[in-house]
Amino acid sequence: MLINYKLKKFVDLISINLVAISAYFLLALLAKEAFAWQSTAITLWPASGLANALLISHGWIALPGLAIGNFLGTAFDPNAGFSFQPFMLPVAIAASAQAGFVRWMLIRKNLLNDPLTRISRLITFLLIIGPVGNWPAAATFFFYRIANAGNLNITNVELLDRSYLNGAFFWWLGDSLGSLLLLPLLFLLLPFKRPIWLERRAYLLRPLLAMIALLLTGSFIERILLERIDITSQMLEPIQALRLLFTFAWIVVALGVLGLILQISGKYLEQEKLLSRSRLAGDAAGAVIHEIGQPLIRLRLRLENIVKWHKKNSNIENKDFPFNKDIMNEAEKSLTELNAVVVNTRSIQDLTLAGIRDTNAADLADAIAMASAQLRSDFDRLDQDLSVLIKKELPKVSSGQIQLQAAIRNLLSNASKAAGEHGVIRIKVGLMLGHVVCEIEDTGSGFDPLFMPDGRKRIKSKTGGMGLGLMIVRRVIDDNGGDIEFSASKELGGAKVNVFLKPY
Known part of the structure; x- marks a missing residue:
């Protein structure tokens, strides 16, 4: 049994990491095809949402697969194939650590079991799965570029070339937006061990899909419009800055819309639970009245009959009169009724404890x-x-x-x-x-x-x-x-x- 258990753990480890590598690579390929324009800057990186969701739902065993998937996805170009560069390895490690950072913060703040109906808790959750939690990969990319620029003199303006900052900002905003879009949806689809997210599925699934469709449509429209413009070298930098601004605006929109969806779904869920508890209380009250009240009434009538028989037949000396037998029968019936009262009282107690x-x-x-x-x-x-x-x-x-x-x-x-x-x-x-x-x-x-x-x-x-x-x-x-x-x-x-x- 122990060997089978360890074998199952090993098979699970391999399976989850293979899924992580392939899914991350496919999402990275999709992002490069759909959201990159005139540079490696990508406005939406949904693979970050996948990485965060896999690590939160399956734990640290998915970490190697996420690092490998990021390394391969970053190195692959849809037009030129694989092209490995030195910065990709530390960035891949930082990207997997980034998912671990998001997981650690959510667990530390106990937000995975929270209905997120309080505004402060909701904002904290959104910031962690968005811009606050998804900076390590971008920061690693930025500092790696600086460290390998050949000049570490901080006073040198060239050290802080605008392209470095733009690339890091695009990376940070793309990871944040991808996580905001995909993470809540994957919570509903993956085998996530948090009942509160399973309960939310009916309220969240369609609004989340609609929000994702809206933002993806906006990104595709932006890509189509940019390809129809006759771009000159002088226009390239301002347009990239404008894209950066638009990406930041999309994050603000995603934060607002996702917050509204989570808030409304949490309220609906609370109302449903309140109604469920009310129905449960009504069932329990009716059970008390009918199932416990009626036996007590019958028990009282039998005891009254025993008293009446005792008063009527207390002076009878005939030993063959079935007075004692009648008392015994009535006492046994009363004991049965009392036992039923005890059993039913325990059932009502369990009915309450079940909630x-x-x-x-x-x-x-x-x-x-x-x-x-x-x-x-x-x-x-x-x-x-x-x-x-x-x-x-x-x-x-x-x-x-x-x-x-x-x-x-x-x-x-x-x-x-x-x-x-x-x-x-x-x-x-x-x-x-x-x-x-x-x-x-x-x-x-x-x-x-x-x-x-x-x-x-x-x-x-x-x-x-x-x-x-x-x-x-x-x-x-x-x-x-x-x-x-x-x-x-x-x-x-x-x-x-x-x-x-x-x-x-």
């Missing part, structure tokens, strides 16, 4: 241990056998610890009720297809194959419960980008539930 994301990462083994300990009295009372098999070296999963514990407790509670006395419950946890999989099966009667549950609506409980258990589990799994499958257990003959959780 609490106390942490970003959860330990599945700890959640199973805590849930098992809480239900140990039920297992012992029914003389049930609970076996747990957890593979070693499991990563943490994307979920709140309290959420996950509530979900596992409901699955184990359902399995315990289904298995009955002397039943068997088995839990297996391992890795499958990039997910952490928790498999729970029992020796109960299993699911009805004609009415297989999906956890999206309440089902009638056979044990006096509210039928909320699977809904609670489904909500926790859906909120954290996982999946759940219900089937029959071939080995134990009862129900089988597979929960797929994303590694953090």
